[in-house]
Amino acid sequence: MTSHTQDLAVRPVTEPEIPDWIRALNTGFLRTPYVPDEEIADRSSYIDPSRTLGAFDGTRCVATFRSFPQELTAVGGRPVPADAISNVTVTATHRRRGLLNRMMAQDLAAAKERGDVVATLIAAEYRIYGRYGFGPATSATQWEIDVTRAGLDPRWSAPEDGGRIDLVDGEDVRKLGPELHERLRRVQPGAITRDDRWWQVNTGAVRLTRAPWTEPFYAVHRAADGEVQGLVAYVCDDTWTDAKQPLDTATVKGFIATTPAAERALWHHLCSIDWVTKVKSGWRAPDDLLPLLLPDPRAATITTQADWLWVRVLDVVRAMEARSYEGEGALVFEVVDGAGLAGGRYRLEASAQGASCTPTTESPELTLDVRELGTLWLGDESAVRLAALGRVREERAGAARVADALLRTSRRPWCPDIF
Template structure:
């Protein structure tokens, strides 16, 4: 018989073994070190067959930045795994159901995860909401950026240490996420991992940390990158992998990208996670130098519809009555959304509605990164009142695309 229980610190080695096994890996001292550093009481769920762990899940509290500059309490779900011998026995379903119930009961208004399979979590009410890109730029010939990209800044570009990054980074990032829709806070363990504070997690290729400090002495940008030596008989060449890119303004963005792309002997620059609408490709002398692909997509699951919809601001005023279909029951029913001066009042209603929509599709629209017209064309929205889908789209749109910078949530 399979039972679920909260994982204690003493249970962690067995829990870690099950998690690694599900992804065809054997646990190492590095894995144990990382899991122990991220451990917090009450966040880990284990599915047990007797005393053997066969399923894992982590559900951690986060604060999610939404349109309008406010945050809502969120549950970040990660480390979801079932060992190979126990798959297709309902263990994942039971763990997800338990995690969502626990999140809702603890006051988390929304849940967030990053799935490996597009269709796996839609059945639990999750919808794709926050997309990001991976970009690789051919820097072989140098002069990659346009001449118009500011290079005569009055600030200072500084190489800093890992220890300095652990002090400067969190302060800079907290300022950044105040205005970045889709961002969450980062836990101290995330910064420890980025800066390799733990000896056991240090990688063979060490990262470099570079900041931009403006003329007032204010740090407004940070990039973190590593370099890999390319095998060549003629010359020394490197590929750069940028794993962190946080900018508070255009000055810091231009200055730090100019620095990255002017480094000598660099053939290619890969940016592993960047916003969909980041202007990096427009800064290039020749946009064809860049190869772009979609990176991870964060999926949202609304658990408290009135709280979630009331938290954000909207692009225009209007009133809509919507029927929300939610098989899990958290948000199922008919609701009126009345927006005045960009703020919404949300209340349950009865009778006819303007729109019928699934909770997963509503989550796709919530952060401003979705398009209601597209969802309607795909039969994911049913329009009962002419023009209501257009109004929904105009209300929910945002001028800047949402983006979730890395925060410790892994693919599940």
């Protein structure tokens, strides 16, 4: 096996190899390996061959890996350059041969050289990416609302603050959505950039053969002065009882709100549509206001809750200085990084006015692996909890509480997108 493993080449794909790379990608994700010309044309239009890796057994692609540039919003609203990783597969016949290790090492080294502050991914399987220094940094929750129990006025038709709800089409969304999302992204830790293709695909302007399209309804919230402050996309089924009673479900496909008023109005709109007795929220922040916007919060039950965005810190100094801090204090911490990309000992001094993070030779107060730093960086997890689990080591008693006072945030980070 060792000699055969050494014969496997890991390298960027060439343009003629893209169809074979797509076949390997589909095989790895248990989709049909048949690749129509439309899928080849679509993927070729946006993948960068220099950042699209494949492992090749002779001429056959047996593992896939792709990265692309991204901006990630740090705590406080400052964007940092990120190496976004996606399309990671290894064909079943070639597992356990170190192919992912080689692809990941090659990509992260290039990201470090480019000056990316972090790398990001959405993990299909939980146990894979910790060994590469990634830690789960945000989570996401899905609710299901029993409209009949929610306690909202079924005769509601418009916001009480003088705003309004308007139905629009995909073309309107492509005009209004990007700027609205940018306003959200500037204030939401964990949010990432959306390019023009994202809006084209998610409004049906670009149709993918691998993802059947159902045209959704789009509703926008406008404040009293006409400013667009919210947008929701949703689809409805067609369900009736034997007694000819409607039991339709509205399923949210996308939801942006830049103010609590817009958030309240759009959820109320969804819960007041005739025939709709159930609303599925789609992926939301774990501390979303949704349940508490209902007179009876028990009408919203959690159906799914899971880790979402994973973060791998590549530049400790820039990552810690990019974010804001609600508390004030100092902490000396040591980062252990087996890949040699971000390890070292650092002194963090932080306050509401800003932060400095500098390499130091002082004795550490806290020691943690780079994956735990990724988990803590956006403020969602507790160093005290990680210390109790043995994943963070206190070199000075109470250091984990100091870390929590500096790093944790009043609202939880959230990434609205999958990639």
